Amino acid sequence: MTQSQLLPSNFDEFLDARKEGFIAAKEFKENGGRIAGCLCSYTPLEVLDAAGFAAIGLCGIDNETIPDAEADLPKNLCPLIKGTYGYALTQKCPYTYFADIIIGETTCDGKKKMYELLADLKDVHVMQLPQAQNRSYAKEIWREELRILKQTLEEKFQLTITDEQLREAAEKRNRYRQAVTSMYALQKNVPPVLKGTEIMVKLLKGTFHFEIDKVSTGIEQRVIEAQKAYAQGERPVHQDEKRILLTGCPAGGVIGKVATTIEDSGGVIVCLDDCSGVRTMKQMVDTETDAILNAIADRYLRIHCSVMSPNEDRIENTMEMAKEYQADGIIEIVLSACHTFNIESERVRRRAQEMGIPYMQLETDYSTTDVGQIQTRIAAFIEML
Amino acid sequence: MTQSQLLPSNFDEFLDARKEGFIAAKEFKENGGRIAGCLCSYTPLEVLDAAGFAAIGLCGIDNETIPDAEADLPKNLCPLIKGTYGYALTQKCPYTYFADIIIGETTCDGKKKMYELLADLKDVHVMQLPQAQNRSYAKEIWREELRILKQTLEEKFQLTITDEQLREAAEKRNRYRQAVTSMYALQKNVPPVLKGTEIMVKLLKGTFHFEIDKVSTGIEQRVIEAQKAYAQGERPVHQDEKRILLTGCPAGGVIGKVATTIEDSGGVIVCLDDCSGVRTMKQMVDTETDAILNAIADRYLRIHCSVMSPNEDRIENTMEMAKEYQADGIIEIVLSACHTFNIESERVRRRAQEMGIPYMQLETDYSTTDVGQIQTRIAAFIEML
The missing domain is CATH 3.40.50.11900 (Rossmann fold)
Known part of the structure; x- marks a missing residue:
């Protein structure tokens, strides 16, 4: 049983989109566009959009680069994390390759520690997510994390993000x-x-x-x-x-x-x-x-x-x-x-x-x-x- | 090769201490003593000491109850976490059994989620550890967590913890x-x-x-x-x-x-x-x-x-x-x-x-x-x- 035999009938459509995306990413960058790689539903996409970045999901969704990732990361780790790192390491994912910055969050142990290694390969900004919503300070520190992200983008890329x-x-x-x-x-x-x-x-x-x-x-x-x-x-x-x-x-x-x-x-x-x-x-x-x-x-x-x-x-x-x-x-x-x-x-x-x-x-x-x-x-x- | 053949020569001393501890725990409780179970070097022991609790380490350090723990927890999890939970589940550890409260921290994913299940068996208070030390707010929220712990102990056990x-x-x-x-x-x-x-x-x-x-x-x-x-x-x-x-x-x-x-x-x-x-x-x-x-x-x-x-x-x-x-x-x-x-x-x-x-x-x-x-x-x- 190969992976392709398992795919839904419209999966080709997705693969085509990915292939087109490769070419599009290159053109987008050549025309002055900026790409921010994201991995998590906690990434505040509006901040990236407002800064003029295209926010692209980088989560590893196949096995292709996992053996490469396992040179640096434990075998006993979530495939999404290994796949994401593997694509960065092998430069096989154009979105990762062309990303001007990758936005991570301290969500799970695997991701938060993987980002430390990823930072040797790419520019990574890690947001610190509160451990839970049930503390009076949780909202305030997460707001602070968004301010830090905004400020980081503004300083690093010499731009201004307005409320509008x-x-x-x-x-x-x-x-x-x-x-x-x-x-x-x-x-x-x-x-x-x-x-x-x-x-x-x-x-x-x-x-x-x-x-x-x-x-x-x-x-x-x-x-x-x-x-x-x-x-x-x-x-x-x-x-x-x-x-x-x-x-x-x-x-x-x-x-x-x-x-x-x-x-x-x-x-x-x-x-x-x-x-x-x-x-x-x-x-x-x-x-x-x-x-x-x-x-x-x-x-x-x-x-x-x-x-x-x-x-x-x-x-x-x-x-x-x-x-x-x-x-x-x-x-x-x-x-x-x-x-x-x-x-x-x-x-x-x-x-x-x-x-x-x-x-x-x-x-x-x-x-x-x-x-x-x-x-x-x-x-x-x-x-x- | 059995586990006992692998132990250092003075390990019996430790086992004796544990056995004595079992009896001591019972007597300690019968004389009105209170026990707080701890699992981590981040537990602020001084707060427990000041509240008059004996702070006892509950980390699982052997295989004995791990098969029991695996009925509720994943097999693919750190043995320390499974062992700790297993001892609570099987009531085989007198320190856990006699503990008036268990203090947890949101350190790693495994522990923080295990505490949710442990809370069905024991009274558990979980402190929320900052994800890192490198944020301006980290110190303040951890201080707040100590205040919450102090207040929780004071309210739950009707006592006052003084600065002295x-x-x-x-x-x-x-x-x-x-x-x-x-x-x-x-x-x-x-x-x-x-x-x-x-x-x-x-x-x-x-x-x-x-x-x-x-x-x-x-x-x-x-x-x-x-x-x-x-x-x-x-x-x-x-x-x-x-x-x-x-x-x-x-x-x-x-x-x-x-x-x-x-x-x-x-x-x-x-x-x-x-x-x-x-x-x-x-x-x-x-x-x-x-x-x-x-x-x-x-x-x-x-x-x-x-x-x-x-x-x-x-x-x-x-x-x-x-x-x-x-x-x-x-x-x-x-x-x-x-x-x-x-x-x-x-x-x-x-x-x-x-x-x-x-x-x-x-x-x-x-x-x-x-x-x-x-x-x-x-x-x-x-x-x-």
Whole structure:
């Protein structure tokens, strides 16, 4: 079984976008554009947008450079982190290669320590994320981190970031979030309007684009098209398909291995609950606030990732989403060696059990060695629903 | 090879202390004493001392309850964390069992998320450690965390913690640190005054004692005795033994597997550089300061653990210690799945190479499965020095 056999049918579209992105990145830079590499949903993209940077996601989503990364990093580390570092080390990712700066956050242990090594290869600015939202000072120190980021960009690149630019950026990002949320909401229908993998690939593709407004337009158009087709009776998903809520670690690197397998095994992903999913996208920046930089900071601090402790709100939100999207079952992806999601998954499992929602945790990485096992487990889980 | 065959000759002394501790814990509680369980060198012990608690180290240091812990926690997690949780779950550790409260810190991902599960079993208070020391607000938020701890203890246990009590506690803890530092300093001699394993076991034993002053007295007496014997020509360590600096993760759980093996293979541990080692113990509280709680907070924030990022000072300190203690080589212990020390070890390795100091990293856990491999690697490393 090769990786390509596992990919959703529209995955070529994503690969093409990536290839085009390589050429586009070079041209973009040659025309004076600046690229900021990002790795996390906590990165305050509005600050980068306002500074005139194209914010591009650099998370490693395949196995290609992991063996190279393992020369410097432990084997026993999350594949996303190793992949990201590997692409920087081998210079095989043009976005990383062309990035003027990489913005990191002290989210998990693996990433925060990897950045120290990455800083030998690239210009890296690390933001210090509070350990939790439940302290009176948390909001203030995160706002301070955004001020430090703004100041760093201004000094390093000799520019000025105005409130007006920040507000405009927030409006554009809110529009994007609204578009994504509308696309996710299509799946509340029974049967859902789209295959979950189509949505996942489309959104992943958007993270490699330089102009957020064009991405938003593309999503909005697809939502309208899909709604129209559905109203006219098109049903790309059969009503017997089991409705799955996909939660846990970032799923971009296992769309083939996990998401496609779900949708090839009698299931359909109706709710994406990873860090680019519903729980993050429904958080909007309050663009009416005077202190716009603070409003941006506050929006990001509301995100519920397992790196936060306590993180009850994520679990409660997942359960609410399961009801709202009428999920038949929850599948949680844990990327190997991701301690925070791995440990938290025990609490998600318990809560799902209390709620009477079938739950399965899958620990996996970007390799193909466990494909057979994953397929068997997913098929058995869906059959049981 | 069983675990007991691997233990240093004075390990029985430690086991006896633990057994006695079990009985002592019960009596201590029956006489109205209170126990606070601690897991980390960042725990501000003075606050617990001042509140009248006996602060006891609860870090899991053996394999016994790890299989039980793995029912709730991932297999791929640091043995110290699994062991700690396992002892709470199985109620096999009287210190954990009798603890009125457990004080945790958001140090590493594994611990901070484990505490969420531990809180279902025991009363746990988690302090939020800043992600690094290099922010202007870091000191202030850590001081705030100490105020929150103080207030929590006062409210929960209906007591008042005075500055006088805090100052007295700091003086006692400083005395202990001074005693430990003097014991460590014995090893600067060529040949060193003591076996490194004797020091490690003696200090580990002290962490299960209820009265810090008695522990300090015991250490001070042993230092005087050892100095006297050395002056009279006693040489418990041969001058040809290779001088090893032991750094990395907490070594308490691998004294048998690693430290004893080093000293049975032609080496001697002259410098202990883990979290109970020189780098932590030489940090004193400034007891002359008016705001004593702040002074205590500031002392703890100066500790260099790999959970901090950046953490240059730890690496530089290790190199200085290697020179000061005339180390022939550095051995770094990484407990399985400890991402922060594991990733940071690459930078320690590079720095040691620059300094021309032979370096070896050992990734291990509390099991006996890799004993043969560890012994072979240590013997080969020491032979090469």
